[in-house]
Amino acid sequence: MSKRPAVPDRSCAHLRAITTVRHPRRRECAECVKLGAQWVHLRTCQECGVTLCCDSSPNRHASKHAHSFGHPVVASAEPGERWLYCYPDDAYGEY
Numbered sequence: 001m002s003k004r005p006a007v008p009d010r011s012c013a014h015l016r017a018i019t020t021v022r023h024p025r026r027r028e029c030a031e032c033v034k035l036g037a038q039w040v041h042l043r044t045c046q047e048c049g050v051t052l053c054c055d056s057s058p059n060r061h062a063s064k065h066a067h068s069f070g071h072p073v074v075a076s077a078e079p080g081e082r083w084l085y086c087y088p089d090d091a092y093g094e095y
């Protein structure tokens with residue numbers, strides 16, 4: 001989920017429902033910080049606003065969070081990146 005989408009995917013109702021994108025409060029993975037672990041990229045949950053690490057990171061906290069809490073959509077928390085990703089639909093959208 002690190003690649004940038006070429007075309008926004010309009011088939012996902014979760015992405016369509018996002019009107020205001022949540023941004024990271026802190027540029028760190030909330031769970032990795034507790035563990036003293038490293039991360040690669042950060043994603044911000046659009047349901048609750050927590051910022052967690054991506055699927056390229058050893059702990060994949062954003063993905064685990066999405067599945068265990070049922071929070072479908074994350075936004076990239078990387079500077080300059082403006083895209084959303086829906087886990088259940090595997091759909092990307094730019095904003």
Ligand SMILES: [Zn+2]
Nearest residue numbers: 012014086089
């Ligand atoms: Zn969706």
Ligand SMILES: [Zn+2]
Nearest residue numbers: 029032053061
């Ligand atoms: Zn993490």
Ligand SMILES: [Zn+2]
Nearest residue numbers: 045047048071
């Ligand atoms: Zn969440």
